[in-house]
Amino acid sequence: MIFHRLKVGFHRLGSPPTFHKLCRVLSPWLWAGFLVCAAIGLYQALYVVPPDYQQGDSYRILFIHVPAAWQAMAGYVIMSILAVIALVWRIRTVEIMTMAAAPVGAAFTALCLATGSLWGKPMWGTWWAWDARLTSMLVLLFIYLGIMGLYAAFEDRRKGARVACILVLVGLVNIPLIHFSVEWWTTLHQGATIRLLGESRMHPSMMSPLIWMTVGVKLMFGAALLDRARNDLIDQDRRKNWIRQLIGEGATGDNA
Amino acid sequence: MTPTRKKRLAVVALIVLGVGAATAVAITALNDNMLYFVSPTDVHAATAPQDKQIRLGGLVAAGSVQRDPDSLEVRFTVTDGRHDVPVSFEGILPDLFREGQGVIAHGYLDEGGHFHAHEVLARHDETYMPPEVMKSLEAAGHPPEASKQ
Amino acid sequence: MIPQLDYAFYVWSSYGLFAAIMAWQFIQPRVRRRRIIAELREELAMQTGNYDDPDA
Numbered sequence A: 001m002i003f004h005r006l007k008v009g010f011h012r013l014g015s016p017p018t019f020h021k022l023c024r025v026l027s028p029w030l031w032a033g034f035l036v037c038a039a040i041g042l043y044q045a046l047y048v049v050p051p052d053y054q055q056g057d058s059y060r061i062l063f064i065h066v067p068a069a070w071q072a073m074a075g076y077v078i079m080s081i082l083a084v085i086a087l088v089w090r091i092r093t094v095e096i097m098t099m100a101a102a103p104v105g106a107a108f109t110a111l112c113l114a115t116g117s118l119w120g121k122p123m124w125g126t127w128w129a130w131d132a133r134l135t136s137m138l139v140l141l142f143i144y145l146g147i148m149g150l151y152a153a154f155e156d157r158r159k160g161a162r163v164a165c166i167l168v169l170v171g172l173v174n175i176p177l178i179h180f181s182v183e184w185w186t187t188l189h190q191g192a193t194i195r196l197l198g199e200s201r202m203h204p205s206m207m208s209p210l211i212w213m214t215v216g217v218k219l220m221f222g223a224a225l226l227d228r229a230r231n232d233l234i235d236q237d238r239r240k241n242w243i244r245q246l247i248g249e250g251a252t253g254d255n256a
Numbered sequence B: 001m002t003p004t005r006k007k008r009l010a011v012v013a014l015i016v017l018g019v020g021a022a023t024a025v026a027i028t029a030l031n032d033n034m035l036y037f038v039s040p041t042d043v044h045a046a047t048a049p050q051d052k053q054i055r056l057g058g059l060v061a062a063g064s065v066q067r068d069p070d071s072l073e074v075r076f077t078v079t080d081g082r083h084d085v086p087v088s089f090e091g092i093l094p095d096l097f098r099e100g101q102g103v104i105a106h107g108y109l110d111e112g113g114h115f116h117a118h119e120v121l122a123r124h125d126e127t128y129m130p131p132e133v134m135k136s137l138e139a140a141g142h143p144p145e146a147s148k149q
Numbered sequence C: 001m002i003p004q005l006d007y008a009f010y011v012w013s014s015y016g017l018f019a020a021i022m023a024w025q026f027i028q029p030r031v032r033r034r035r036i037i038a039e040l041r042e043e044l045a046m047q048t049g050n051y052d053d054p055d056a
Helices: A002-013 A016-048 A057-089 A092-123 A132-153 A157-171 A174-184 A204-236 A241-248 B003-029 B040-044 B131-139 C005-048
Strands: B054-060 B073-079 B084-090 B102-109 B115-123
Touching: A002 A016, A016 A057, A016 A092, A016 A204, A016 A241, A016 C005, A057 A092, A057 A132, A057 A157, A057 A174, A057 A204, A057 B003, A057 C005, A092 A132, A092 A157, A092 A204, A092 C005, A132 A157, A132 A174, A157 B003, A204 C005, A241 C005, B040 B054, B040 B084, B054 B084, B054 B115, B084 B102
Parallel strands: B084 B115
Antiparallel strands: B054 B073, B054 B102, B073 B084, B102 B115
């Protein structure tokens, strides 16, 4: 019964007007959630948590850098799941969502690389090193940009999305590479602090802002993805009746 | 699931597995090139190339740092607990550089086994804790490793 | 408030970058949507014939 309802909901998401409405309703809530989490997280990260015994206050960059890195990778996994659904079921709204994930993921990857650089200079003594962790993260940025470029290169949006979805799956191999790079090879970058299995190497008094920021950027990723997907849908369906009706009703204006 | 979708799913699975297998083969072949630095033990075992630029990674041995009072020259020993390599460097060291700290020196090894570095980077570990916690740990006689590798 | 001022530049730059990228992700889709809707409104008005020139 529940499975049946899920299935019906899933199919209704394939309907452009329903999907558009979902984006419109969900996005402000996700943005609001992000703002609340980020406000708490940033305040704690800058003013509440103690400095680190070794790195002093510069380790506070971690509360931006690590959530950005996790989101860059988690975003890619989400995009890959969407790509599989898009390729197998050929649902247009899912194709659009997959493609909308790439620019947001690219933004988080760029943020991770830039803050890593700003952290590396004072601590390691260099802005950049070609070690396995940093290089694989740079490759992730290029994969994201490649997906965006490939999608944009096709006149036929649906064909472009399908070809780009294949590139999404090809690039998926880089995600475990990023994760395990610090274990498989010697790197300038240190090993994982927060571990799914086993004890974390961060003192509990420093954990709270990391959790707030991580949850916050997850909500933001969803919000930005839906915003972009909605634009793509309106753009693709500009000649369709349901869009004309929306505009006629004035339901699209600034709050559209 | 319709037969068409099953077929598409199989193709998707094949792409992921194929790319994964190809990458696994490639990185196994390139494994040594993926290493950012080698340890003093590697240097002693002569697996590290001589007269070629390499990166040497390890801990700065306690009591080994000697600074030249007239210049920026500094000498220290890099150790991994089993073997030591003497290193000389002239320049500005990163703030984190200290005895017991993980460092990576970029340079070459001469015939006498002496390492001439033109760049020294600090490596820190993945442990984060407040200074007071560190102090109480030290007082209790359980300081965490200053840095791994 | 941050005691170790030597590092403040790197820390504040990172937080500034975070704010800038988040703001950009918020603003860019909204600007684009506004543009698309404006285009569509114009097209629709032309076709239905009741084109009110907003500047008139």
